[in-house]
Amino acid sequence: DAKTTQPPSMDCAEGRAANLPCNHSTISGNEYVYWYRQIHSQGPQYIIHGLKNNETNEMASLIITEDRKSSTLILPHATLRDTAVYYCIVHPAPIKAAGNKLTFGGGTRVLVKP
Amino acid sequence: NAGVTQTPKFRVLKTGQSMTLLCAQDMNHEYMYWYRQDPGMGLRLIHYSVGEGTTAKGEVPDGYNVSRLKKQNFLLGLESAAPSQTSVYFCASDRQGRTGELFFGEGSRLTVL
Numbered sequence: 020d021a022k023t024t025q026p027p028s029m030d031c032a033e034g035r036a037a038n039l040p041c042n043h044s045t046i047s048g049n050e051y052v053y054w055y056r057q058i059h060s061q062g063p064q065y066i067i068h069g070l071k072n073n074e075t076n077e078m079a080s081l082i083i084t085e086d087r088k089s090s091t092l093i094l095p096h097a098t099l100r101d102t103a104v105y106y107c108i109v110h111p112a113p114i115k116a117a118g119n120k121l122t123f124g125g126g127t128r129v130l131v132k133p
Numbered sequence: 134n135a136g137v138t139q140t141p142k143f144r145v146l147k148t149g150q151s152m153t154l155l156c157a158q159d160m161n162h163e164y165m166y167w168y169r170q171d172p173g174m175g176l177r178l179i180h181y182s183v184g185e186g187t188t189a190k191g192e193v194p195d196g197y198n199v200s201r202l203k204k205q206n207f208l209l210g211l212e213s214a215a216p217s218q219t220s221v222y223f224c225a226s227d228r229q230g231r232t233g234e235l236f237f238g239e240g241s242r243l244t245v246l
Contacts, residue, residue, distance in 0.1 A: 053233050062137075062223050062237030063176065106175065110233055118164045118183045119233040120191065123176035 023107045028128040037094040039127055041107030044088040049111050052083060053121065054092045056103040063106065063123065066092065070112075097131045104128050135159055139224050139238035146214045146245045154209040154241050156224030162236070163229035165207040166191075167199060169220040170240075176223060182207055183229070214245045 024042040031037040043052065053068040067074055067081045069090075074081045080093040094101055106126040113119055137158045146152055156165065163184050168176040168191075178191030182201040196218060198210045207226075211218060221242050225235040 051232055055235075060221075060240070062225070062239050063235070064237070065234045068232060068234070108233075113229070113232060118166070118181050118189075119227055119235065120166070120178055120181060121233055121235060122178070122192075123168070125175055 023109055023124060025105075025107050025125070025127045027125065028130070030130045030132055031094075031097050033099060033131055033133050034096055037097040037101065037129060037131070039092040039094075039105050039107075039129065040089065041092070042089045043107070043109045046087050046109050047111070050109045051112060052081065052087075052090050053106075053108040053110060054079070054081065055106045055108065055121075055123070056101075057106070057126070058100075058103040066105075099131050099133065102129060102131045137224055137226055137236050137238035139222070139241045141241060142239065143242050144244070146211075146243065148215060148245060150214050150245075151210070151212050152214065152243075153211075154222055154224075154243075156207040156209070156226075156238060158205055158207075158224075158226040158236070160226060160228070160236065161204070162226035163204070164227050165201065166225045166235070167197070167207065167209045168223045168225065169193065169218075170223060171220050179209065179222075211243075214243075216245045219243060219245045 054066040055063040104126040166181040167179040180199040185204040224238045
């Protein structure tokens with residue numbers, strides 16, 4: 020799987036948009052970009068994923084650059100409950116009977132401040 | 134719908150003791166995984182299973198054994214616990230053919246003295 024690079028930490032203001040960057044310059048054509056978050060002491064939670072196009076769901080938006088070498092997760096209106104570690108993961112499309120063996124690196128520790 | 138349930142949530146062992154962590158999912162998922170997370174670090178894959186009766190090694194399998202006798206359950210065993218196995222263990226599951234949307238349990242905190 021391609022390696023990802025994220026800033027170790029960032030702060031954002033409550034109510035403002037939080038933009039979390041991720042660099043994946045060695046991504047392959049069949050690899051997806053996934054975002055998960057882990058709120059303190061809890062299991063990781065899936066947020067969103069994408070291949071080429073930008074994606075949006077009820078939690079966040081994912082913007083992938085045209086060359087796919089980087090992406091940004093956008094939390095449109097950050098709340099205190101969004102304080103968590105956010106993981107950017109790159110992984111190939113699933114192969115039948117191979118599982119989705121995601122690799123969780125260090126992530127970005129996001130602190131939402133009042 | 135309980136999702137992924139791990140038992141026990143906390144356990145303290147002495148070096149050399151054995152124990153089993155149970156993971157149960159009620160979503161009829163084919164794939165199941167066991168990860169460990171050490172303080173301040175990301176998650177590392179221990180073992181995984183792509184279906185009932187099958188298991189495979191992940192990134193850090195040494196010192197652990199697993200079994201998937203029933204589709205809904207994935208057991209992680211420590212035959213002779215060591216202090217290096219002090220960690221938080223997370224189980225996850227997902228559906229075959231779906232792209233990487235794993236559902237995680239709440240974790241099991243294990244301390245080996």
